[in-house]
Amino acid sequence: MQTPEKTIPAAPEYESGAAYIDGAFMPVIQAAIPVLHGGYRRSDVTYDVVGVWDGNFFRLDDHIARFRASIRALHMEPAESDAEIIEILHRLVALAGLRSAYVSMECLRGAPKPGLPRHPANCRSYLSCHAIPWQSVATHEMFERGMHLMISSVLRIPPESFDPTVKNFHWGDLTRSMFEAKAAGADYSVLLDSDGNITEGPGFNVFCIRDSVVVCPARGALKGITQKSVLELCDELGLKSEVRDITAEEFRNADEIFTCTTAGGVMPASRIDGRRLNNDRPGPISTRLKDLFWSKRTEGWHASPVRYELAAKVASCPDPS
Numbered sequence: 001m002q003t004p005e006k007t008i009p010a011a012p013e014y015e016s017g018a019a020y021i022d023g024a025f026m027p028v029i030q031a032a033i034p035v036l037h038g039g040y041r042r043s044d045v046t047y048d049v050v051g052v053w054d055g056n057f058f059r060l061d062d063h064i065a066r067f068r069a070s071i072r073a074l075h076m077e078p079a080e081s082d083a084e085i086i087e088i089l090h091r092l093v094a095l096a097g098l099r100s101a102y103v104s105m106e107c108l109r110g111a112p113k114p115g116l117p118r119h120p121a122n123c124r125s126y127l128s129c130h131a132i133p134w135q136s137v138a139t140h141e142m143f144e145r146g147m148h149l150m151i152s153s154v155l156r157i158p159p160e161s162f163d164p165t166v167k168n169f170h171w172g173d174l175t176r177s178m179f180e181a182k183a184a185g186a187d188y189s190v191l192l193d194s195d196g197n198i199t200e201g202p203g204f205n206v207f208c209i210r211d212s213v214v215v216c217p218a219r220g221a222l223k224g225i226t227q228k229s230v231l232e233l234c235d236e237l238g239l240k241s242e243v244r245d246i247t248a249e250e251f252r253n254a255d256e257i258f259t260c261t262t263a264g265g266v267m268p269a270s271r272i273d274g275r276r277l278n279n280d281r282p283g284p285i286s287t288r289l290k291d292l293f294w295s296k297r298t299e300g301w302h303a304s305p306v307r308y309e310l311a312a313k314v315a316s317c318p319d320p321s
């Protein structure tokens, strides 16, 4: 899977990416969040990431709908409408001249207005977005040999504490588990909930396959847009799928395992806690799903073509200062 080349010329300052913060467009290297803002000091932020592949956004409307639901869940009110956010994202990809991109939209809380108590309700929220060259959770080597996963001893933050369907930067558990995985010689971790069921990993959802039935967790994880796509592909291939609890034992003994996310698509695994699956190689059903995912993407599945002509409009953007 070769990343399509960047073919649109960008202004030199936008070559490493483009950003938008609270009304202003800028090169991504200039984009910064003030240290006193809640988005930085308290991780008081929600975000979403949509992929662009070969000049097309994938499921942009689904990402915007999930982003808006997360914004509402955190009692935030950015100035921009959904239609305006969509136009900003198109413009960022156009400015950076990217055919394939990692496009992030964030809504974060600022600082309390002077004289008001330090309550989040007293802070305005605003938008920060950026588009940078495509990046993947799995390296080329991991795609070739399959990901090596481990079930971490670190438990996922319980949904009763923070709703995992609100995409967030509370990555303390995920980050800690990544160090545990590294020490164990694995590429990535998968976290359990307090009932011992599989949830998700740092930046991806997980599936396991047993007797050709494709299964993913019902709760404790982000409702991934790639996960939703995989379930649609299962229907298309006539594969039975189930969304239900998965114990650590069932996961460890699966025939196949794969992870999935916007930044990587379907990523087959070949090891779980040191156990080798499929002769230490990506499994056949996972590989079929991965290949169908990318061939459909290339054919324009859920695609919105990037409006590259919007790059020219940035000069007329209002300066918020």
Ligand SMILES: Cc1ncc(COP(=O)(O)O)c(C=O)c1O
Pocket: 049, 200, 201, 202, 203, 204, 205, 221, 222, 223, 224, 225, 226, 227, 260, 261, 262, 263
């Ligand atoms: C914790 C977590 N779970 C799952 C996912 C996968 O979601 P999606 O397929 O919508 O990218 C992500 C993506 O970043 C994530 O951060």
